[in-house]
Amino acid sequence: MTTAAEIQHLQQHGLYSGADEHDACGVGFVAHIKGEKSHAIVLQGLKILENLDHRGAVGADKLMGDGAGILIQLPDHLYRDEMAKQGVTLPPPGEYGVGMIFLPKEHASRQACEQEMERAIKAEGQ
Template identity: 60%
Template sequence: MTTAAEIKHLVDHGLYSKAHEHDACGVGFVAHIRDGAGILIQLPDALYREEMARNGTAPDGSKGVALPPLGEYGVGMIFLPKEHASRLACEQEMERAIKAEGQVLLGWRDVP
């Protein structure tokens, strides 16, 4: 866990600036500043593989998603509205954008 003194050092030396924050997006590359945001720099394949098999939803609505081998898939983490119609519209737009880029959406997983 980063201490207050370490955070001050990072702020003073340019790794973090509150001026670069926008709403709650947590812009910056400083760990443990206690803002609830984080940056994922490694893909926890075993976790995703287990979670998607158990809790993933494929684009067709079927449950359980089998992931391809490590290195052959990516993960996007996005914040979606809680209201159903708005959430569905956002999911549809994400699916459209993914397809437009020539990629394949494997599935969705709600964070518990």
């Protein structure tokens, strides 16, 4: 838990500390100091991503992506509504996770990956 003194310090000085300054390879960070959710924060994060010329995962192959992206909070209301349409009731926020899987475009490979995911999910009791 954050103390009142820590909150006051952050309000007066922000999150930046020159003592922590060092070279970094393509990192950007945007957040609301009080943890408020905002679409503007997502837009700022995308702008940072767009402007990073040197990201740590940039490859030499111009045809391939570098895997860079942004990390956001789970859109709980969206997932809850969508899963309810499928007859699934999600546990409370923080008690479930979401995965993003990139599958091959080729049909047979994609099908093999989907079958393996189904097997692993069932084996975990999900």
